[in-house]
Structure formats: C-alpha cells, structure tokens
Amino acid sequence: MKIEIYLYVFFTLLSVYMLNGVNFNLIMKKGKNIEAKVLVLALSFCFSYLLTNFVMAFIA
Numbered sequence: 133m134k135i136e137i138y139l140y141v142f143f144t145l146l147s148v149y150m151l152n153g154v155n156f157n158l159i160m161k162k163g164k165n166i167e168a169k170v171l172v173l174a175l176s177f178c179f180s181y182l183l184t185n186f187v188m189a190f191i192a
Contacts, residue, residue, distance in 0.1 A: 143180035154172075
C-alpha cells in the first residue's frame, strides 16, 4: 500500500513534467490559460492513475 502512494506521487510529477512540453494554449480558446493548466493537471492525474495500476499489476 505504501509503495502505491509513492508511485502515484512519482507518476503525477512525471506526467506534469511530460505534459508541460505540450502547448495546450494553441488548442484552447484565447485567454483560457487557467483552463489549459487545469487540463494539464487533470490529465496528469489520469495518467498517474493508469501508470500506477499498470505497475502494480506487474508487482502483485
């Protein structure tokens, strides 16, 4: 259980770092910078959940 928390944190930080390379402001409407940042945060939580479950399937 403890390793799962560490994996969530690690993959969340990794996903945020990875998604900062994508310019979501080009996809979003003009002046919607906060919404683009929220999208990056939501996608990073989704990716961290998927990656943690993927890794835990191999460990368990």
